[in-house]
Amino acid sequence: MAESTDVVVVGAGVIGCSIALELARSGLRVVVVDKFGGAGNGSTSASSAVVRFTYPTIAGVNAAWESRHCWEAWRHHLQAPAGEPLAAFNRCGVTLLDVDFAPCSLFTRHFDKAGVPYEKWNAQELSERLPAVDAGRYFPPRPVDDDEFFADASARLGALHTPDGGFVDDPQLAARNLAAAAQRHGAAFRWKTEVTAVMRRGGRVRGVRLEEGTELSAGVVVNAAGPWSGRLNRLAEVGGDFTVGLRPLRQEVHHVAAPAGYHDAAGDGHAPVLADMDLGTYIRPEGREFLLVGGTEPECDPLEWLDDPDDGSPHPTVSQFRTQVTRAARRLPGLRIPNKPRGVAGVYDVTDDWTPVYDRTELAGFYVAIGTSGNQFKNAPLVGRLMTTLIQGVEGGHDHDRSALAHTCEHTGQTIDLGAFSRRRRPAASTGTVLG
Template sequence: MSATADAVVIGAGVIGCSVALELARGGFQVVVVDKAGGPGQGSTSASSAIVRFNYSTLDGVATAWEAFHCWQNWSEQLGLSGGEPVAGYHRAGMVMLDAPPVPGDRARKLFGRLGIPYEDWDADELTRRVPGIDPGRHWPPKRIESEEFWAEPDGVLGALFTPDAGFVEDPLLATANLATAARNQGVRFAFRRTVTGLLRSGSRASGVVLDGGERLSSRVVVNCAGPWSGALNRAFGIGADFTIGVRPMRQEVHEVAAPAGFGPTGPVIADLDLGVYLRPTLGGGLMVGGTEPECDPFEWVDDPDSSNPRATAASFEAKVTRAARRFPGLRVPGRPSGIAALYDVASDWTPIYDRTELDGFYVAIGTSGNQFKNAPVAGRIMATLITEVERGHDHDADPIVFSCAHTPGRIDLGAFSRRRPINAESSGTVMG
């Protein structure tokens, strides 16, 4: 491997591979370094890969809507035509049940501004369109061991349905597709290598040091290290002017057999009323994840490398029992199944796509478990930002506005600044 490049990307997850691809398309010679043995083998591989548009800000919604159009035409987006397997997008639709953290009126206004189709469902329409669902209102979410959890509902719920939402079948394959497209643009990958230091020349980054002492010189370094990103910044002395912090958090996703009538093609269900989300699998299963209800403590992790990757009985019982409250026909198995991985959680659950106080050092971090869907656009955002800043643009004083390629949206990249005010409209959960 050459000891020089225009840009070094740290991390070969879905975000890192997308950033590398778009930088290469812009003329950069790129090297991607990752401690794993291949692309997407960190937290990306555990993603539920849901594509939805419900975010708390206009810029977040615009990013997701633009990304949906990329997933719809994935082969064309990546320029792949060699007959290799390509990750499929399944337009299952998404049912967002009414709940205080995700106000329906706000979503309708944002969807209306961007032309995103949606439908309002009352409880009758909900039960007609989603066989087996119980529309009972249980807010706020409660611990399953409490008597209150088993109380009768105090009303019924409606929902906001977005027909274009859905999921990517295989997040690992999607990331491999990005890596293939990046290689086709000349990107080089250094797997099973660890970045141990940052090179500096005067007041800017000038490359990285790898395990074994090898130096890789570059004029740009991009931190896309996922749950390791915060520790990497601290090790490099980066973050003095950040108003937004990042921290790894362990989260589990479980899989059970879907209840009768719940087909493999959907819909995805976001149920903040009970504190779970549900996503079908093509094999007839149902993925059950959590939406960080206040009754459950967050599981922060100090060392991502020591996090337990196995599902636990406590998390399994809590999440699947809540799902069974919504779908009474859902069977709760006696043994836990599923996986655990780490979110790279930002203070307001909104990512940081930005430069830093050190010239030449950039970050695509704080993805908070909700940015897999946005990866195709995140790569373009970062490539645009890096190109303009390296040309001398003062992004801190005059935030770049990103023009979407597939939709009329224009995204104020100041919304993803490291120095932004904390997003007061955030749900404080994976919903963003």
């Protein structure tokens, strides 16, 4: 059976749903195809959904700062009806401990250009503002079985605090909100089906074939398949001119009870998100009583790269739970370490420089929004607009490879050079971690 549409988006995570919404808003007929049974059921569901601005590139900072304005006015962004349940942005702030290999100055020079408010705290101010936090310097991160792990602090740390950061409370609901908005603009969704072929003719994409045999004819196909994106690229026979590689990486986020009184010093009811690259963790509030603890890929930890993203177990392991939560307890002395692991695991789609690829490909009409590297949930509201700018420009005849397109942000007025996310870029400035 053959059907036709203007655009096929493969992947209904928060990125794919945002792209579907913005393309549908532009007047195009959009069909979204996803292997799962609903929006945000893949990697999105395991996201910690932190909204921060600490990227080592101006494009990354501008994207995150613009997206924060979208999250803050989420109902307006979606044009959602009054009764629709929505994901909520919690503006609790983000505090980044100042470490030598990713010093505060790496970010503040971009903050000054982008207009991101921030505060620089010395060690005394950090202890006064966050009394539950041990301000000791323990760098470099070590395995928790290392004899030096519990060595005394070598110094005390300051921090960079961005009061406008925070987190989104329900990442899967955020994806569903975007999907519902896209449907209001006419987008259709095909659940529990996979793409088995990318159709092409004369050097241009012509659509996709689904596993039940349906052929969806389309002049534009967008790969937003997350950790499954490499598989789709191979079907399309693209990627030969990419200068950055992509690999699936399994990661865990753990759920623990917050220390007694941890949030009491916060005026809005939540202590800030704490980014601790000194010990190799991040800590995010989860309501008033719990915390999420994730890792920042310290060099001492082996990374769980996958050949097939379907092989990634969704269940937390004892070893990773013990490692990450013990590190968190070193930073929060009042934190108790449970005997049984609790949390989630997901799979990142990681590029060599931990920076996404939002670009066209050598196959005309085939676009990619991939390599999100565990750090692009926050930018999802903007990514749909970036990809719409890209697709409209390239389909209109612009040579993006020769002269990169730019996107002007609605809320901040900043301009983002889309060449920063090119498949053919030189590796971007990066911390080599999920921080970007």
